Amino acid sequence: MCSNSYTFLHSFMKTKKISTLTSVFHHHHHHQSHKYLRSSPHFHASSNPQKPQIHPPTHHTKPTISTHNPTPHLLKSIKHAKSNTFDQIQHTPISKLHTKPHTNDHTNNGHDVWLIMKDEARSDADQEPILSNYYHTSILSHPTIESALSHHLSIKLCDLSLPSASLRDLFMGVLTGDQEIVKSLKNDLEAVKERDPACLSYVHCFLHFKGFLACQAHRVAHKLWLENRKILALLIQNRVSEVFALDIHPGAKIGSGLLLDHATGVVIGETAVIGDNVSILHNVTLGGTGKSGGDRHPKVGNGVLIGAGTCVLGNVKIGEGAKIGAGSVVVKDVPARTTAVGNPAKLIGGKLDSIPSHTMDHTSHIDFYDYVV
Structure with missing residues (x-):
């Protein structure tokens, strides 16, 4: 092979377009072959690979002999180029290998939480390689x-x-x-990510926030409860109580977009009903007032914020968009868009103009008074 041809091909191989180069050698009749060989006028593939073909010289070159088979040097260069390409792929950070969304994926607010979670998991694994196996087992190896x-x-x-x-x-x-449970769990993820400043990512919530995990286990237990598989539902309730330190009866009805912030010590009774987009902090009790059966637990409306250490007792109604201050004891109905604080709780301030569970604002619309330290 002439020096000019070898130089051109060696330079071309550095671009690592191995598939195109291979087509030059093995599919010389293809249009792409002529395109790349155009700059090397003396390299012509023989129609008969068994016999070398001699081409007449031009006015500025010497006769050259070419064969179909590449030289050993070219094969060695191709092998080296392929090796470098594979090494580059193997060392590409996991976070760069994104998953393409599927058309039938469920989405929340125009984006798919699951796909975002997988990208977050790849990024975390890149930053902390010690977590690679944990993230692979918990998230990346799963299709849904x-x-x-x-x-x-x-x-x-x-x-x-x-x-x-x-x-x-x-x-x-x-x-x-x-799939309603799946939709609710995605809304719960959104709620935690948007309302809790301590939440770093969807993956952070999914793997480590016991309030979120306890809520999802309850959703499964509640489904079993409605199917009259009560013994199994109560078993899940017991394990959640032992592992996560909160107690939600499987009979309780919980809406979508729930935030159980910290969650330790939360107790929710059997006939309690919680609406959509509610935020509840730790050590909150939605309980009864005696040993009588029937409908005996609180009904919490949409968008309600319940502060830490609050007890809401009996079949009372917390109106939509209401706020219950920390440490309060509520035994009467609380109207919508109002603030109740104290033991026993009293209404203070005016009507709320925002959704407390979204703002997570515990102090606005509260008239502070002189107190003794």
């Missing part, structure tokens, strides 16, 4: 958010007599059979 949640909850709630595989199958069966 239902699968990931089923696996994660089963690991959290299993014990020696309750295998994780059995719990995983149970959770997966419920989640895949009820």
Whole structure:
């Protein structure tokens, strides 16, 4: 092969377009072959690869002999170029390998929480390689958010007599059979991310926020409760109480977009009803007032904020968009868009002009008075 041809091909191989180069050697009749060989006028593929072909010289060149097979030097260069290309792919950070969304994915607010979570997990694994296996097992190896949640909850709630595989199958069966639960869990993720400044990412919430995890386990238990599988539902309630330190009866009805901030010590009774987009802090009790049965627990409207340490007792109604101050004891109905504070709770301030559960504002519209330290 002439020096000019070799120089051109060696330079071309550095671009690592191996597939195009291969087509030059093995598909010389293709249009692309002539395109790239145009700058090397003396390299012509023989129509008969078994016999070398001699081309007549031009006025400024010497005769050259070419064959179809590349020289050993070219093969060595191709092998080296391929190796470099594969090495580059293997060392590409995980966060750069994004997943393309599918047309049938469920979306919230115009974007898919699950796909964002997977990208966050890749990024975290790049930053902290020690977490790579944990993130792969918990999130990246799963095709859907239902699968990931089923696996994660089963690991959290299993014990020696309750295998994780059995719990995983149970959770997966419920989640895949009820897409309303899946929609609610995505809304819960959104709620935590938007309202809790301590939440770094969707992945952070999904893996580590026990209020979120307890709520999702309750959604499964509530579904079982409605299907009259009450013994199994109560088992999940018990494991959630032992593991996450909060107690939600499987009979309680909980809306979408719930934030259980910190969540430790939260108690929610059997006939309690919680609306959509509610924020509840730690050590809150939605309880009864005695041992009588029936409808005996609070009804909390949409957009309500309940401060830490609050007790709401009896079948009372907390109106939509109301705010309950920390440490309050509520035993009477609270009108919509009002603020109740104290023990027993009293209404203070005027009507609220924003949704308290979204703003997470515990102090506005409260008239402070002189007090003794």
